[in-house]
Amino acid sequence: MSRISKLFAEADRPVLNVYCTAGFPHLDSTMEVIRALEDNGADLIELGMPYSDPLADGPVIQASSTQALANGMTMAKLFDQLKGLRPAVDVPVLLMGxxxxxLQYGFERFCASSAEVGVDGLILPDLPIYEFETEYGPVMKKYGLDFIFLVTPETSPARIRKVDSLSTGFLYAVSSSSTTGKNKDINDQQAYFRRLQEMNLRNPVLVGFGIRDKESFAAATRHTSGAIIGTAYIRALEAGLPVQDATRKFLNGILK
Incomplete structure (x- = not known):
């Protein structure tokens, strides 16, 4: 059983997935942030790979990506930093980007490097279904990597069924058709979350986009298996506190 499957099988509360950007706030912050998240209650960590044109990311995460690139973060540097991931960290870790x-790094080389350091799976929002099925999915499977597809409130039931059949780990339900960090009311999307729940999908569903505090986390998980927080945590890291203190304060506000 994979780490992600084991997490959902054993979870006794909604799963909290926290997004952070590799190389932010400082180049050497990556492992410090990952350890702080695990220490303070995150169940799953989504590690963003900095990129100059992140289509799905709002201004806060874009800015963290820009800062990480300015700090000197590269794909090679990322995998070098993650050499210490296992066994120092037990929770599942995903790479998102x-x-x-x-492709510049080399897809098979990327999957091999991910597996070598103990990454559990990938989220690549701009990878189409056809290319996944015909070219890239088999490579991920070869290296034992889960792959998570995204759905939105506008995704048709047929497409939801299709990506659910292809995803392993969980299904990422974008709360609204916008970028990350928008202050939308999660309660307005309960019919959408309930619809996903009633489809009895093969994969657990985690909700992302717009979850920022205890109340929105509770609302997002009323009909799902958990939720993903990104922008609000990046803002917490920007406040200037030491990483461990900022992370403890932020996660206590969600989980306590």
Whole structure:
């Protein structure tokens, strides 16, 4: 059983997935942030790979990506930093990013490097279904990597069924058709979350985009298996506190 499958099988509360940007706030912050998230209650970590044109990311995460690139973060540097991931960290870790830098690094080399350091799976929002099925999915499977597709409130039931059949780990339900960090009311999307729940999908569903505090986390998980927080955590890191203190304060506000 994979780390992600084990997490959902054993979870006794909604799963909290926290997004952070590799190389932010400082180049050497990556492992410090990952350890702080695990220490303070995150169940799953989504590590963003900085890219100059992140289509799905709002201004806060874009700015963290820009800062990480300015700090000197590269794909090679990222995998070098993650050499210490296992066994120092037990929770599942995903890499989230875009195809362009992955292809520049070399797709099979990327998957091999991910597996070697103990990454559990990938989120690549701009990877189309056809290319996944015909070219890239088999490579991920070869290296034992889960792959998570995204759905939105506008995704047709047929497409939801299709990507659910292809995803392993979980299904990422974008709360609204916008970029990350928008202050939308999660309660307005309960019919959408309930619809996903009633489809009895093969994969657990995690909600992302717009979850920022205890109340929105509770609302997002009323009909789902968990939720993803990104922008609000990046803002917490920007406040200037030491990483461990900022992370403890932020996660206590969600989980306590």
């Amino acid at each position: 875009y195809m362009n830098p992955v």
